[in-house]
Amino acid sequence: MPYDASDSVVQLLDVSKEFMRDKIRIPVLTNTTLHIPKGDFAAIMGPSGSGKSTLLNLAAGLDRPTTGRVIVNGQDLGVLSEAGLSRFRSENLGFIFQMYNLMPVLTAFENVELPLLLAPLNRAQRRQHVEAALRIVSLADRQDHYPRQLSGGQEQRVAIARAIANDPVLLLADEPTGNLDATSAQEVLDLLELLNTQFGTTIIMVTHDPKAARRAKRLLHLEKGTFVQADIEALETSR
Amino acid sequence: MKFIPLIIRNVLRNKIRTLFTGSSIAMSLFLVVLLYSFLMIQDEILEATKPYNRIMVTNVQGLTGNLPIAYLDRIRKMDEVRSAIPFSWFGGRYREETIPFAQFGTDSKYVTDVLQEYKVPDDQLDAWQADKTGCVVGALIAKNKGWKIGDKIPLKGDIYPVDLELTVRGIYDGDSTVDREQLWFHFEYMDEALKAKQQPMAGNAGIVMLRAKSGPIMPELMEKIDKQFASSDAPVRAMTEKEFQQSFMEMMGSVKFFINVISGIVVFSLLIVAGNTMAMALRERTREVAVLKAIGFGRGTILGMVLCEAVIIGLLGGVAGALGAKLLFATVDFSRWLTGFGFLYVPWRTALLGLVLAGFIGLASGIIPAWRAAQLSVVDGLRKIV
Numbered sequence: 265m266p267y268d269a270s271d272s273v274v275q276l277l278d279v280s281k282e283f284m285r286d287k288i289r290i291p292v293l294t295n296t297t298l299h300i301p302k303g304d305f306a307a308i309m310g311p312s313g314s315g316k317s318t319l320l321n322l323a324a325g326l327d328r329p330t331t332g333r334v335i336v337n338g339q340d341l342g343v344l345s346e347a348g349l350s351r352f353r354s355e356n357l358g359f360i361f362q363m364y365n366l367m368p369v370l371t372a373f374e375n376v377e378l379p380l381l382l383a384p385l386n387r388a389q390r391r392q393h394v395e396a397a398l399r400i401v402s403l404a405d406r407q408d409h410y411p412r413q414l415s416g417g418q419e420q421r422v423a424i425a426r427a428i429a430n431d432p433v434l435l436l437a438d439e440p441t442g443n444l445d446a447t448s449a450q451e452v453l454d455l456l457e458l459l460n461t462q463f464g465t466t467i468i469m470v471t472h473d474p475k476a477a478r479r480a481k482r483l484l485h486l487e488k489g490t491f492v493q494a495d496i497e498a499l500e501t502s503r
Numbered sequence: 504m505k506f507i508p509l510i511i512r513n514v515l516r517n518k519i520r521t522l523f524t525g526s527s528i529a530m531s532l533f534l535v536v537l538l539y540s541f542l543m544i545q546d547e548i549l550e551a552t553k554p555y556n557r558i559m560v561t562n563v564q565g566l567t568g569n570l571p572i573a574y575l576d577r578i579r580k581m582d583e584v585r586s587a588i589p590f591s592w593f594g595g596r597y598r599e600e601t602i603p604f605a606q607f608g609t610d611s612k613y614v615t616d617v618l619q620e621y622k623v624p625d626d627q628l629d630a631w632q633a634d635k636t637g638c639v640v641g642a643l644i645a646k647n648k649g650w651k652i653g654d655k656i657p658l659k660g661d662i663y664p665v666d667l668e669l670t671v672r673g674i675y676d677g678d679s680t681v682d683r684e685q686l687w688f689h690f691e692y693m694d695e696a697l698k699a700k701q702q703p704m705a706g707n708a709g710i711v712m713l714r715a716k717s718g719p720i721m722p723e724l725m726e727k728i729d730k731q732f733a734s735s736d737a738p739v740r741a742m743t744e745k746e747f748q749q750s751f752m753e754m755m756g757s758v759k760f761f762i763n764v765i766s767g768i769v770v771f772s773l774l775i776v777a778g779n780t781m782a783m784a785l786r787e788r789t790r791e792v793a794v795l796k797a798i799g800f801g802r803g804t805i806l807g808m809v810l811c812e813a814v815i816i817g818l819l820g821g822v823a824g825a826l827g828a829k830l831l832f833a834t835v836d837f838s839r840w841l842t843g844f845g846f847l848y849v850p851w852r853t854a855l856l857g858l859v860l861a862g863f864i865g866l867a868s869g870i871i872p873a874w875r876a877a878q879l880s881v882v883d884g885l886r887k888i889v
Contacts, residue, residue, distance in 0.1 A: 326797060326881045347801050354799020361885070365794040369512035379798045381505045426798070 272335070273434050273466045274300035274323050279332030281318050281489075292318045293489040295332070302433075305460040305467045307480035314486040316470040317438060323468060324357055324436050325349040337433045354382040358427030358465075362439035364419040366411040366426070372398065373407040376425045383430055397425035401455060417448025424455055428465065435459065437469040441476050453479045506804070510811045514819075517784065521816060524780045528820025528861055529827065531769045536828045536857040538762045540849045545748075547850065551680035552744045555619055556585075556718050558725055559747040560711040563738040566592075571737055572694065572708045579713075583724040586616040587713035589690045595658030595667060604644060605682070606658060608690035608709075611639075617714045620677050627652070627673030635692050637672035641683035645674050647836075656686070663704055665696040679848065712744075770864060777868035781813050785872040792876045793884025802877040809873035810866060817865020818858065825857025 276298040283290045292315045300306055300323075308316050321327040322334050325341045334341045337356050344352060358379075366375045376397050380390045398404045401421040411419050420440060427435055437456065441449035457479055459465040469480060477483050485492055514521055560578065562568025572589060579587045591608040611632045615623055623631075623639055630652075631637040640650055650656065656669040669688050677683060690708070697705035715721050725741035732739045742750070785792065792805060829849040837847065 321882050324797070326885075347803075350796065350799050350801040352799075353797065357799075359794075359797050361794070363790075365790065367509070367512075367791055367794075369516050370509065374508065378509075378795070382799050382804075 271301045272299045273302050273304070273337055274298065274468065275333075275335040276319070276322065276329075277333045277335070279322060279329045279334060281315070281322065281327070282330045291489055293322075293329075296490065298484070298491070300434075300466060300468060302466055303460070303464050305456070305479075305481040306469070306484055307477035307482070308468065308470045308484045308486060309472065309474070309477050310486035315489045316486055319486065320436055320438055320468065320470050323434075324359070325353055351382075354379055354430065356433050358430070358432035358435045360420070360423055360427050360435065360437040360440045362442040364411070364416070364423045364443070366419055366422055368411050371408050371410055372403060372414065372422045372425075375411070375422055376407075376429050378426060379430045393429050393431075394425075397429040398422075400428065400459075401425045415448070416444055417451055420444060420448065420452050421455065424452065424459075428459060428463075433466060435465050435467045437467060437471075439471055440469060441471065441473055449473070449476065506808055506811075510808055510815065513784075513788075513808075513812050514815050520780060520784070521819070524777055524816055525820040525823065527776055528773055528817060528864060529824035531773050532821055532824030532857045532861055533828045535766045535769055535860070536825045536849060536853055537847075538766060539856065540828075540832075540853045541847065542759060542762060543850050543853050544847065548680050548682075549745050549748050551620075552748070554718075555744070556715040556721060557617065557744040558713050558715060558721060558728070558741050559590075559744055560713065560728055560739050560741045561709075561747075563740045566709065569737050570708045570711060570739065572690075572706050574732065574737075574739070575708055575711050577731065578711055578728065581724070581727065583716055583720045583727070585714045585716045586613040587711055588613045588617050589708035589710070590712045591690055591693065591707070591709035592662075593658065593660070593667070593688075593693060594662045595660050597656065597658055603661065605685040607685060607687050608693045609687050611637075611687070611689060614687060615675075617712055619714070620681055621675045622677055623673050623675045631672035634670060634672050635689055636668060636670055638669040638686055638688040639673040639675055640671055640686045641681075642674050642676040643683035643836075644686070645671070647684075650674075663693065663697060664702060665693065665700060667693060667696070770860065773864050774868050777813070777817065777864055778871060780816075781809070781869050781872040782875075784812075785809065785876050789879065789884050792879050793881045796879065796881045797885065805879075806873045806877040809876050810869045813869025813873070814862055814865040817861045817863070817868065820864075821858040821861020825854045825861060828857070829854035 276296055279293055279296045279298075280291065281293040283292060292313075296315075296319070298319070308319065310316050318327065322329055323336060325334070325336065325344070328342065336352075339352060339356075341349065341352070367378070370378070373394055376394045377390055380393055385393070394407070395404060398407055401424050403418060403421055403425065406414060406418065406422075411422070414422065420443075424440075435456075440456070441452055444452060453476055456467055456469065460467050460481070467480075469476065471477050560570065560574070562570050575587055575589055578584055588610040589608060593606040593608055594603045595606055596603055611628070615621060615628065627639070631639050638656060640656075644650070650671050652671055652674070654671045656671060658667040658669060660666050667688065669686075675683070694705055715724050721743060725743070728739060728741040795805060829851070832847065832849045
């Protein structure tokens with residue numbers, strides 16, 4: 265199928281990333297090119313140190329490539345200042361972390377409201393967004409609970425609600441099921457699938473778990489900083 | 504404003520730590536506010552004496568020199584003088600007390616004219632004037648020592664080798680700038696006792712305090728007094744009451760310096776303590792700061808939030824310490840335990856200054872942790888957990 269760049273939410277164009285450790289240059293990504301079209305649900309797998317999280321950080325504008333360009337939702341992230349990147353993230357991206365990373369001092373409602381505090385919304389509009397997000401993750405009845413009062417699976421669902429509260433064009437999930445039991449992991453993956461299929465949210469998910477990767481539409485396999493396999497067909501066959 | 508709930512929650516996150524930090528700020532500011540109140544009250548009292556046009560006359564050598572009581576009449580006869588009194592420090596010991604309170608031998612007829620702001624009821628003033636061994640005491644010292652009209656006050660001479668057996672005939676009062684911890688007795692009573700013992704100290708007024716007829720004539724009058732006694736055996740020096748008080752304050756010059764040094768050290772120590780607390784708090788929240796930055800919180804917002812948190816902790820200490828000192832000294836009378844400190848209170852401007860200082864300590868203590876949080880790399884911050 266011919267590739268249409270205008271349809272891409274994420275474009276990594278000939279991107280390389282190196283880190284310096286004790287004056288030693290460590291290449292993590294090497295001349296990597298990636299296109300994630302709108303509405304895609306891509307799972308990135310690979311061994312530790314293969315560059316999965318680095319790739320996610322570059323796509324999120326949390327880190328800058330050594331060479332190459334990163335374009336997200338039509339915006340070249342390389343031309344943005346730190347403040348511009350912060351604004352871009354708040355308006356376009358949602359994050360899901362392995363450790364949930366909820367603020368322990370805030371209730372579920374207030375955690376979900378956090379990214380909305382940066383948006384030009386009044387209190388009532390924020391409440392509307394938060395309640396909608398909590399309904400999607402089926403936690404409307406737990407909005408006044410603090411993270412310590414929730415199970416791991418519930419915490420991750422609140423984190424998902426926080427990630428989708430500002431209706432992002434791209435959802436970035438770093439090992440979203442890595443800390444969950446099998447049942448909770450299934451619930452979270454169901455949610456991600458729902459967001460992708462029902463709401464058309466584009467998702468990039470880094471995972472070590474093949475079961476989680478199978479729920480994605482596309483599997484990308486990174487090894488030593490290069491994509492060596494991106495064969496969703498093979499994955500489908502193994503289902 | 505939208506971030507206030509999160510800031511408040513972070514302040515209250517570790518209540519014990521906030522309590523300890525706030526308490527250390529509170530206690531230190533309590534001390535600083537009291538020290539500065541002491542200095543400020545001195546200034547206020549000096550200012551308060553200005554409208555009374557009072558002049559103090561002492562021997563040119565100071566309080567240790569002789570000032571013959573005969574000078575009093577000569578000063579009273581000057582056209583520019585409205586009234587004049589001897590004001591002789593007795594310094595006797597009362598019962599078992601080791602530190603003497605303020606006792607002055609004076610002239611009952613003119614004392615309330617010279618010390619106009621000191622109010623003695625007319626009938627009590629008459630009673631005092633009629634009793635050679637009578638005395639008048641300040642309302643505060645009377646309250647603290649439980650003295651009533653008619654009570655006997657024995658004073659054992661320390662500087663002067665005579666003892667006085669006084670009877671309370673009146674109680675004076677006045678506003679907050681009036682020293683209500685003095686005792687006045689008849690100068691003649693002390694002087695006659697000294698004469699009876701043929702003491703060379705007899706006939707010495709110590710200080711003559713006078714009230715000029717108006718303010719503008721005071722410089723000229725002081726010069727006139729100085730000149731009049733310049734060639735006598737006991738030349739004098741006349742100065743305004745403010746200058747006289749300031750000469751005492753000059754003796755306290757080093758006290759002022761030490762108060763400033765102590766306050767500076769206290770504030771600096773607080774900065775370190777509060778700064779360390781904020782740094783620890785932020786270090787524990789590295790992951791959370793990284794998450795906030797990841798979801799779009801900018802450096803300025805993070806910086807502002809941390810600084811706000813630090814200022815709130817500082818102000819909590821300030822409210823407890825500075826305003827607490829104000830409230831405590833407004834409601835509890837410490838002169839009962841601290842003789843001579845009855846005048847001590849915390850002026851509003853000192854309390855507010857303490858509050859501002861607390862805010863500054865909070866702000867300054869938060870600068871480095873806030874800057875570090877704002878500069879935190881999201882990738883590094885998140886790496887700590889994944």
